[in-house]
Amino acid sequence: xxxxxxxxxxxxxxxxxxxxxxxxxxxxxxxxxxxxxxxxxxxxxxxxxxxxxxxxxxxxxxxxxxxxxxxxxxxxxxxxxxxxxxxxxxxxxxxxxxxxxxxxxxxxxxxxxxxxxxxxxxxxxxxxxxxxxxxxxxxxxxxxxxxxxxxxxxxxxxxxxxxxxxxxxxxxxxxxxxxxxxxxxxxxxxxxxxxxxxxxxxxxxxxxxxxxxxxxxxxxx
Numbered sequence: 001x002x003x004x005x006x007x008x009x010x011x012x013x014x015x016x017x018x019x020x021x022x023x024x025x026x027x028x029x030x031x032x033x034x035x036x037x038x039x040x041x042x043x044x045x046x047x048x049x050x051x052x053x054x055x056x057x058x059x060x061x062x063x064x065x066x067x068x069x070x071x072x073x074x075x076x077x078x079x080x081x082x083x084x085x086x087x088x089x090x091x092x093x094x095x096x097x098x099x100x101x102x103x104x105x106x107x108x109x110x111x112x113x114x115x116x117x118x119x120x121x122x123x124x125x126x127x128x129x130x131x132x133x134x135x136x137x138x139x140x141x142x143x144x145x146x147x148x149x150x151x152x153x154x155x156x157x158x159x160x161x162x163x164x165x166x167x168x169x170x171x172x173x174x175x176x177x178x179x180x181x182x183x184x185x186x187x188x189x190x191x192x193x194x195x196x197x198x199x200x201x202x203x204x205x206x207x208x209x210x211x212x213x214x215x216x217x218x219x220x221x
Contacts, residue, residue: 050180050202052112054099055090058202059108065101078102080111081209089114095131097195105212110205118195125161128187128194129172135185135196136174143183146174165189180204 049058057064062072062084072084080102087098095117102111119127140146150172156164164170166189173186182201187194 050178052109052202053198053200054092054112054114056101056109056112058110059205061107061109062103065109072101076100081105082107083111104205104209106208108205110202110209112200114198114200116196118190118193120193122194123159123162125165125170125187125194128196131196132172132185132187135198139174139176139183139185139198143176143178143181146176146183146185148172148174162189162194165194166191182206 052058055068060068062082065072065086068090070086070088070090072086074085076083076085081104083100083102085098085100089096089099093114093116097115097117099115100111100113101109102113104110116131119131122128136146136148151170152161153164153169156167156169161170165187171186173184176183176185180203182199182203184197184199186197186199188197189195
């Protein structure tokens with residue numbers, strides 16, 4: 001279940017590029033008077049990265065992001081490496097409040113968290129539910145069917161839905177698993193507003209981050 005993010009605080013996601021190499025077989029039929037030629041080796045070919053949301057690029061450096069016209073603010077040390085708040089993106093949703101970009105430990109964009117402006121006085125949650133459904137449909141259209149998880153405690157139904165989010169008795173989220181990505185859409189309570197949140201993670205980058213963290217721990221002990 002997703003955790004509550006407060007304004008200017010969020011969890012954030014990690015990414016890394018996969019590379020493979022190809023080399024043709026070497027002919028073994030060489031006469032004694034012939035000097036064998038070195039085997040031809042194909043140039044390394046990087047696997048194409050999946051498309052990133054909001055006009056961003058996975059594995060972009062902080063300088064790459066700055067060159068796109070974005071100002072990285074509020075630096076944070078998070079579980080996802082160096083992370084920064086941005087107030088606008090190259091391509092935005094109309095109700096984006098802010099986003100957090102995480103660059104891991106190698107200055108490569110691997111996680112993007114977007115937070116919506118949300119709705120005040122949304123006790124029954126009808127407005128945030130409607131916006132959640134709109135975003136869910138948009139994500140399904142691009143990434144395919146997701147895996148939803150919806151739970152509403154009977155004591156926090158109706159006009160107590162927002163309280164249920166606050167006390168973690170209610171939750172709504174959907175996960176999507178397109179190739180090399182993990183995406184999670186959810187809603188949360190940020191008094192006095194209900195808000196939506198979308199997290200995009202580049203899975204190979206997250207795996208690399210986890211491996212590097214484990215290596216650092218092993219070397220420290």
